[in-house]
Amino acid sequence: MNQRPRRNRRTPALRNMVRETRMTVDNLIYPLFLVDGKKIKKEVKSLPGNYRWSLDLLLGEIEECMDLGLRNFILFPAVRESLKDKKATYSHHPKNFYLKAAKTIKKRFPECCLISDVAMDPYSSDGHDGLVKKGMILNDLTLPILGKMAVAQARAGFDLIGPSDMMDGRIGFIRRALDQAGCEDTGIMSYCAKYASAFYGPFRDALDSAPKAGDKKTYQMDPANKREALIEAKLDIVEGADFLMVKPAIHYLDVIHSLRENTHLPIAAYHVSGECAMLVAAAQKGWLDFDQAMPEALLSIRRAGADVILTYFAKMWAAKYG
């Protein structure tokens, strides 16, 4: 035999030398859930090890992450039902606790990268990412709301704006709104190929943000489609996105790979709540070894072509392997 691939697998030194994919903490983004109030740290039942935090305690959590070298965060608000309305007005209200928290976090940790969430659902009494009229999601009337939300977030100090709503044309609309407001240095991480997935369940529990009626299939993508992700990518690139995101990650590795092969922007992949919960639940049952399965899952997402991974395991990974 001329070729014996096992020769390069013989020792740890050889294996380390020929390893094609590597993970560092710089490849990770840690999602955090924020609630209004004080001294709150409430575990998300379906996402063990993750919490709804009030800002005072969240600052401590962020500090711990920074000490581990993990400095990329995406922040989601859990909003009281009484503050929700049809137009998500609270999303750009000057007294919004999420915007105030961003200011405090960036002041305390200027070297962190803080990413926002732009979508109506946490603030919408309908629980949808767009404006609802007679059961329909109105695309173009949603855009100005997203624009206002994005500008308010940029002014609060977020480094990247993260539109997760899947309305058509929103990247261009938000880019123009940001530029007109003098926020031309604030980037956009676009949820470019976001699928109507069953794996968002624990997240919606965490935020109480599930749709009150209907589903999200008229705006989020059909899990059966891959070419369509390239259409979305092309639009987002032309409209001014700085990152393209694929979501979920583990069940859509082919989509990540396809975007990597066909586009040039950095790619983010969202290892979503349900995908993380699956691993934790199987490990709790003793059906798989979490300490081996978790890094393997993240590595697979990198191998498919993602530059950065949003994962609820980010802090754990940083603590164990960072």
Ligand code: PBG
């Ligand atoms: C909503 C949003 C969702 C997630 C991130 N932003 C849920 C949804 O689209 O219903 C899901 C993230 C996860 O499951 O971890 N704009």
